Amino acid sequence: MASPQQPSRGYSVAISPSNPEASIPQPDRSHITSSPQVLAGPPRFPPPKLQHDHLSPSVKTPTLMSPANAVSSGSPIPHLSTPPGPPVFTSPVRPAAVPFRTSPSTPQPVAFSSGSSLPTSSPPNFSNGSPQLDPQLPQAMEENSSVEESPCVLFSSTKVLKQKKLANAASLGFGALISPGREILQGPQIVQRVAHRCQNCGAYANLYCKILLGSGQWQCVICMSLNGSDREYVAPSKEDLRNLPELSSPVVDYVQPGNKRPGFIPVSDSRVSAPVVLVIDDCLDEPHLQHLQSSLHAFVDSLPPTSRIGIITYGRVVSVYDFSEESFASADVLPGDKSPTPESLKGLIYGTGVYLSPMHASKEVAHRIFSSLRPFKLDIAEASRERCLGAAVEIALSIIQGPSGEMSRGVVKRPGGNTRIIVCAGGPNTYGPGSVPHSFGHPNYAHLESTAFKWMEQLGREAQRHNTVVDILCAGTCPVRVPVLQPLAKSSGGVLVLHDDFGEAFGVNLQRAASRASGSHGLLEIRCSDDIIVTQVVGPGEAAQYEDSSEFKSDSSLSIQMLSVEESQCFALSMENKGDIKSDSVYFQFVIQFSNVYQADISRVITIRLATVDSVSAYLECVHDEVAAILIAKRTLLRAKNSADAIDMRASIDERIKDITLKFGAQVPKSKLRRFPKELSLLPELLFHLRRGPLLGSIVGHEDERSVLRNLFLNASFDLSLRMVAPRCLMHREGGTFEELPAYDLAMQSDTAVVLDHGTDIFIWLGAELAVDEGRSAAALAACRTLAEELTESRFPAPRILAFKEGSSQARYFVSRLIPAHKDPPYEQEARFPQLQTLTMEQRTKLKSSFLHFDDPSFCEWIRSLKVVPPEPS
Secondary structure, X not given: XXXXXXXXXXXXXXXOOOOOOOOOOOOEEEEEOOOOOOOOOOOOOOOOOOOOEOOOOOOOOOOXXXXXXOOOOOOOOOOOOOOOOOOOOOOOOOOOOOOOOOOOOOOOXXXXXXXXXXXXXXXXXXXXXXXXXXXXXXXXXXXXXOHHHOOOEEEOEOEEEOOHHHHOOOOOXXXXXXXXXXXXXXXOEEEOOOOOEOOOOOOEOOOOOEEEOOOOEEEOOOOOOEEOOOOOOOOOOXXXXXXXXXXXXXXXXXXXOOOOOOOOOOOOHHHOOOOEEEEEEOOOOHHHHHHHHHHHHHHHHHOOOOOEEEEEEEOOEEEEEEOOOOXXXXXXEEEOOOOOOHHHHHHHHOOOOOOOEEHHHHHHHHHHHHHHOOOOOOOOOHHHOOOOHHHHXXXXXXXXXXXXXXXXXXXXXXXXXOEEEEEEEOOOOOOOOOOOOOOOOOOOHHHHHHHHHHHHHHHHHHHHHOOEEEEEEEOOOOOOOHHHHHHHHHHHOOOEEEOOOOOHHHHHHHHHHHHOOEEEEEEEEEEEOOOEEEEEEEEOEEEOOOOOOOOOOOOOOEEEEEOOEEOOEOEEEEEEEOOOOOOOEEEEEEEEEEEOOOOOXXXXXXXXXXXXXXXXXXXXXXXXXXXXXXXXXXXXXXXXXXXXXXXXXXXXXXXXXXXXXXXXXXXXXOOOOEEOOHHHOOHHHHHHHHHHOOOOOOOXXXXXXXXXXXXXXXXXXXXXXXXXXXXXXXXXXXXXXXXXXXXXXXXXXXXXXXXXXXXXXXXXXXXXXXXXXXXHHHHHHHHHHHHHHHHOOOOOOOOEEEEEEOOOOOHHHHHOOOEOHHHOOHHHHHHHOHHHHHOOHHHHHHHHHOOOOOOOOOHHHHHHHOOEEOOOOO
């Protein structure tokens, strides 16, 4: 959707359910008898939450070459290629690849040649005879707005370097993190009329446009064309234009007239829950089933009374539970060995059963259904049990789309936002469509796995076309074959999460998966000043499908179809200069179009201006180390598809540090060494954490776990991404307060308790001396657990929280995530870990003697091994 006048552009194509014949045999019906005060340090930056590798295998979109391996200049249209090898950041630098085309007029990307440079990347300057405004004309607002005013967008720097050669240095790069679904606490300005848009490029009028007050004409900041406003912008002075939201605020929500429901109330979308269908594994052993039942009972108790729920279980057959039977658990049973046929579904779609029902009428029935679940009785290994997960999800989609799926106790309701299917899986899909053999030793396993992968991806795409998100929550000790299940979640816009069991963390994620607000029909459009080009996109989306004609003459926007619109997601954009920039500022406009849970069509327009600078040091001073590190990490993880790639990517981080030092660092006096730029003092430590942490390092041993973390990270918001890269370390103090410290092993002081937040895991470490005192240790543990819960109150997925004592076997999880700074000389330790200076000599001696020797280098040892002098700590 490019404009209110073109509502269909970029939308996904709806697939209608097959229309069955009038008469059909009823599915088998079975009756199942039921049986009975903590302070946390503020984040370094405002926490804008904005990101799939949906540049994933499923999307077949390679990485756009950006100067990560060899660059000169590029063409106006990003080219596609297969991902290059590990970058070596030496001059000339090669580009990184672009997954989405930036021009709607380009039907097919052109592959890169094997040469070391690219065609020029400056698109033609569109000037189609439009009159140009005098730069001295009045503007709607004073030039004092900055990027911090938009919580949905974070740039890696608040200024742009004018020199193309340095600005496009791939080792550092420039880009932005965009959170399309992030809730804006202050509330955006709301406009309930058609937006004024540039007739040349499609950009929206904004607070930076120059206005001809006498005629109401405005000049587009993207292509500099002059446009009319139907005299709406005619005013005696620019102060009079401040009352117009789009000319006074960097963030504006356009609610399209006539498309919103009567009685639309602009309250938080999170207050409205989307319909949820639970698809539950029916092949669990008794201990796992008991935990799952507890989580399910708590889940239905947490749902609002108006939420609608459906319940399906699967094993060798699929059981669809009927809420019209209030006295016992009743289910319609369908075979799981093949996809459901129109005939087999007719009894469900046109029958008298109720398969989606509001909680206020069905809570007791739901509890009765969960209590009726029975453990698996046959003597078959967990991995070999027949589970028809694919057929179960197909049937769930059918009841969502069918007439009875729209009926709740006789009341027809269209779902607002995305419907959710939440799969509770305890093992792999080994039966029916999309399945793989029980044994890896099957002679045709590789081919069958590839076939299952494609089938699951197609099922996920069908779900996405029906505005249905599939989340897969796995638990237990049985491998679930992540490569087969991941495409289903990914291509529908959902997530796959692994849990140790069906207990607390699983139950919390079940509740958060169902309650998180989401929109549908999402489209993200990105327009930049002619000096800037988007070279790579990492996020939960794919190239939007364009119509042959556009109402705008020169619309060069990059358009991305979002698979879902949620607060926990983020897109990472890499950008480059097309040439040396001459102007004093550049402009960026992000347009997020979606239907919210109230079925209102929203176009959120975010316009940002960044100043340009000639001075390299002035540019480096404006770089946000943490945002830059996350952009680097997402680009790097996109290429770390297996353990061998992860090793290559660790080497690429080493080369990146060397190249940043070469291009931006200073020469050390009387030495051949160079010092890493002092303005980026935090960046190398963040990259060191990335290099040795669970995303690239060897902390996580199983490839399935690494794959799940990788896919989660590539979609994650800035806040969660930062914690997944670099853990946050908080030491408990007397009185229940906490002190934030660097994540170094010097924090392992035996008389304290420490909380380490690593995104998907939170560790609570109790020192040996503290653990001896039961009263103090209990109080410290309670305070630490309270802090952990507060830090992750709205995080999805909810992290597992592990607590252990110093010297225990589980403590290795904690130790392995800390930088081993105990190996550094005392002056280095004190400089980078100032809290050490508060310890007595006896305490420091005791701390030093508590460490065991191992070969992992400290941060200082690592960076010096690269022939780079580390920056002074900030």
